[in-house]
Ligand SMILES: NC(=O)C1=CN([C@@H]2O[C@H](COP(=O)(O)OP(=O)(O)OC[C@H]3O[C@@H](n4cnc5c(N)ncnc54)[C@H](OP(=O)(O)O)[C@@H]3O)[C@@H](O)[C@H]2O)C=CC1
């Protein structure tokens with residue numbers, strides 16, 4: 001494995017080395033020495049980084065996997081040497097704990113073998129689905145950005161517990177395990193989330209009161225947006 005980073009980025013340089021990768025400060029040697037190249041710069045940097053590769057006139061016999069948000073297959077193929085094989089991927093940060101949700105789209109020159117190796121790579125860090133490019137923006141909003149929305153939910157659940165007297169570490173443990181458990185219920189029982197919600201909600205119970213409160217707040221929010 002070989003990775004590039006900026007000369008001032010000592011932390012990434014060390015992190016790559018700790019992973020057992022060769023770490024360099026230029027993109028061209030990374031592409032020269034690799035069969036599969038992962039493009040993971042910010043979207044605005046993609047044309048610059050790929051421009052370096054095109055200018056260097058490297059052989060195009062490589063598979064490029066791009067995780068850059070919003071950079072289309074057509075743009076990637078234009079930025080790279082002709083005949084480069086391109087696959088666009090949208091992963092998410094739970095990949096760090098091997099619970100990612102990734103999707104990928106094959107470019108015009110990607111082969112079945114490229115698709116298979118991409119699936120194998122992504123399945124080693126979570127789930128993986130092949131999709132069509134038109135789905136990538138909504139998927140970015142759902143599973144790409146989604147963890148941020150769930151963290152806010154976990155923080156809010158824990159804050160509520162702390163407000164009512166729970167120690168913070170216990171509150172975070174319970175909140176995160178609750179999200180994990182609820183998620184597994186949806187995945188493993190194949191039951192509609194509305195039905196699972198009803199199962200928790202006893203008549204005249206505390207969950208019904210909590211849901212009523214949230215619904216009122218939700219309606220309030222929608223009304224504020226409409227004003
Ligand atoms: N964050 C997320 O949850 C997700 C992000 N993505 C996509 O991943 C990409 C990276 O996002 P993120 O990790 O958050 O961003 P970061 O800014 O953390 O990472 C970008 C990396 O690119 C490096 N870089 C900058 N310029 C160059 C260059 N010219 N050549 C090579 N490397 C360069 C940076 O190095 P240095 O710091 O040394 O400049 C940095 O390590 C984005 O395209 C984003 O859309 C996709 C899915 C989820």
Ligand SMILES: O=C(O)[C@@H]1CCC=N1
Pocket residue numbers: 069140144145
């Ligand atoms: O917000 C971002 O730029 C990236 C894309 C998906 C998740 N984070």
